[in-house]
Amino acid sequence: MKYVVVSGGVLSGLGKGVTASSIGVLLKSSGLKITSVKIDPYLNSDAGTMSPFEHGEVFVLDDGGEVDLDLGNYERFLDINLGKNNNLTTGKIYSKVIESERRGDYLGKTVQVIPHITDAIQDWIEDVAHVPADGSGDVPDACIIELGGTVGDIESAPYIEALRQFQFRVGRENISFVHVSLVPVMGPVGEQKTKPTQHSVKELRGLGITPDILVCRSTSPMTEETKEKLAAFCHVSPDAVMSTHDVPNIYHVPLMLESQGLCKILNVNCNNTNLLSEWKKMALNLDTLTEEVNIAMVGKYTDLSDAYLSVIKSLQHAAMAVNRKLNIDWIEASHLEDSWKSQSSDEFDTAWDLLRNANGVLVPGGFGDRGIEGKILAAEYARTSKTPYLGICLGLQVATIEFCRNVLNLTGANSTEFEDNPPYPAVIFMPEISKTHLGGTMRLGSRPTLWQVDECKIKSLYGDGESVDERHRHRYEVNPDIIKDIEAAGLVFVGKDETGQRCEIFELKDHPWFIGVQFHPEFKSRPGKPSPPFLGLLQASSENAS
Ligand code: GLN
Numbered sequence: 001m002k003y004v005v006v007s008g009g010v011l012s013g014l015g016k017g018v019t020a021s022s023i024g025v026l027l028k029s030s031g032l033k034i035t036s037v038k039i040d041p042y043l044n045s046d047a048g049t050m051s052p053f054e055h056g057e058v059f060v061l062d063d064g065g066e067v068d069l070d071l072g073n074y075e076r077f078l079d080i081n082l083g084k085n086n087n088l089t090t091g092k093i094y095s096k097v098i099e100s101e102r103r104g105d106y107l108g109k110t111v112q113v114i115p116h117i118t119d120a121i122q123d124w125i126e127d128v129a130h131v132p133a134d135g136s137g138d139v140p141d142a143c144i145i146e147l148g149g150t151v152g153d154i155e156s157a158p159y160i161e162a163l164r165q166f167q168f169r170v171g172r173e174n175i176s177f178v179h180v181s182l183v184p185v186m187g188p189v190g191e192q193k194t195k196p197t198q199h200s201v202k203e204l205r206g207l208g209i210t211p212d213i214l215v216c217r218s219t220s221p222m223t224e225e226t227k228e229k230l231a232a233f234c235h236v237s238p239d240a241v242m243s244t245h246d247v248p249n250i251y252h253v254p255l256m257l258e259s260q261g262l263c264k265i266l267n268v269n270c271n272n273t274n275l276l277s278e279w280k281k282m283a284l285n286l287d288t289l290t291e292e293v294n295i296a297m298v299g300k301y302t303d304l305s306d307a308y309l310s311v312i313k314s315l316q317h318a319a320m321a322v323n324r325k326l327n328i329d330w331i332e333a334s335h336l337e338d339s340w341k342s343q344s345s346d347e348f349d350t351a352w353d354l355l356r357n358a359n360g361v362l363v364p365g366g367f368g369d370r371g372i373e374g375k376i377l378a379a380e381y382a383r384t385s386k387t388p389y390l391g392i393c394l395g396l397q398v399a400t401i402e403f404c405r406n407v408l409n410l411t412g413a414n415s416t417e418f419e420d421n422p423p424y425p426a427v428i429f430m431p432e433i434s435k436t437h438l439g440g441t442m443r444l445g446s447r448p449t450l451w452q453v454d455e456c457k458i459k460s461l462y463g464d465g466e467s468v469d470e471r472h473r474h475r476y477e478v479n480p481d482i483i484k485d486i487e488a489a490g491l492v493f494v495g496k497d498e499t500g501q502r503c504e505i506f507e508l509k510d511h512p513w514f515i516g517v518q519f520h521p522e523f524k525s526r527p528g529k530p531s532p533p534f535l536g537l538l539q540a541s542s543e544n545a546s
Contacts, residue, residue: 001143003174003176007151008147009181010181015180015253025254025275026254026258027141033133033139034134034144036078039121039148044089045091046065046084055069057307062445065085068087085131090158093121180216181200181216184218205235211236213262213265221243242257252283258270293326293541293545294359295329295360295541296354297329298371310520314530317525317528331351332371333363333370336352336374337373359544361381362390364522369418376401379395387544389514390517400516426482428476444473448467461533470523471520473520491508
């Protein structure tokens with residue numbers, strides 16, 4: 001087993017996850033089987049209870065793990081399926097050690113960060129690295145370990161220490177340390193500054209880890225002079241200083257690292273497979289797309305696109321498949337509401353203009369009642385104007401509420417998530433969900449959806465098969481008692497769960513594409529393998545665009 005440890009310095013948001021995933025792509029292109037571990041040094045057990053405002057989207061795995069969005073990068077870049085243990089958090093490691101202490105595993109000993117926590121971290125990484133991830137059932141050959149946060153944080157100290165020790169456990173020849181840092185460009189002549197990186201490497205070396213490779217984020221390619229300076233001050237070979245400068249799309253990142261000789265440094269032959277030539281094709285294709293398609297995203301975290309990262313990626317995968325350049329028009333759902341008009345008529349008008357000009361509408365998942373009425377209006381607009389619509393999880397629920405209110409004339413139809421006792425409960429709390437605990441208690445992970453009809457638009461895109469497996473994350477469902485009435489009016493629940501009761505997919509009759517899914521198809525979309533609900537949306541929206 002080979003390990004690549006990716007740490008970060010200077011500041012967060014440098015694209016450490018993309019760098020780590022890209023290194024994974026290079027290793028994979030040499031024929032190795034890859035897995036990854038993301039370390040998040042916070043005390044939460046998992047990302048499930050964290051706000052997308054703070055940490056971006058919560059990514060969901062097949063096994064129901066609610067994890068950091070970087071795991072999504074790994075799954076997409078490497079086309080693998082990870083499990084909840086691939087995301088290690090301080091919450092998880094302390095719980096494990098404290099549980100062992102209560103069992104008496106350390107009887108007689110004082111339990112301490114060193115060695116008990118640091119040993120537990122190393123054991124965890126080693127165990128997870130050996131779990132098959134690419135569907136072949138084979139143990140991986142290499143594991144990318146990404147350490148969240150920046151070097152020097154108090155929280156990450158036990159992990160750095162564990163990784164320092166780990167090099168002796170696995171052998172120095174089996175582990176590479178990559179440090180991702182920033183090279184800012186200053187002044188009128190655009191001087192590339194190396195000092196922040198020097199400091200951060202000094203800190204890392206002070207903690208006992210000497211990086212083998214430096215990856216430096218900058219706006220433009222790093223000059224040879226800058227690379228040499230960094231090499232001299234950071235005790236790294238000049239060939240091992242890589243520049244990750246701005247590129248038109250992220251598919252260029254593995255190619256950019258390869259062209260600077262990273263495969264040679266990692267001692268792998270990246271031409272053993274045709275993976276990199278596929279990436280090259282993808283990166284260049286994406287750069288040359290000119291015909292546009294406009295998708296309106298009606299959500300509540302529209303200032304922070306990381307909150308919808310996988311949805312954006314899935315839209316891009318589907319747009320590439322239909323050869324269109326994707327434009328996402330972000331619409332803050334509450335701006336569509338009448339009440340917003342008095343607050344800011346400009347924002348209200350802009351939101352409606354964007355919606356009316358869009359070729360397709362997407363309402364993504366969400367929690368809480370802010371912007372709900374705006375999302376309902378967006379669903380109504382898409383239904384009545386025959387604009388292609390995809391509703392994901394909450395997006396399915398709001399479209400159902402809209403249909404009940406405006407087609408079935410059930411005034412006051414609502415979800416019990418937004419109103420305690422609505423006159424007409426169209427969406428209700430699922431009976432099996434905990435009312436006392438919020439962490440890890442939703443209906444989570446991969447579950448089957450069984451087709452209820454022989455033919456429909458969405459089924460034809462999913463291909464043959466009695467059922468489809470997609471990932472879930474919800475507490476509420478369409479009220480099973482009203483499904484018959486809704487179907488009689490034309491909104492057909494074409495996919496249901498294994499009990500035949502719970503709605504998973506609806507499709508509206510006599511509409512180019514009006515689909516709602518209770519699951520989150522965005523977590524399984526891959527470049528080159530777009531997710532069917534997104535593909536259908538983009539196909540219909542492209543037709544609508546031309
Ligand atoms: N809030 C809704 C529920 O819990 C929708 C969840 C979601 O969109 N992920 O059912």
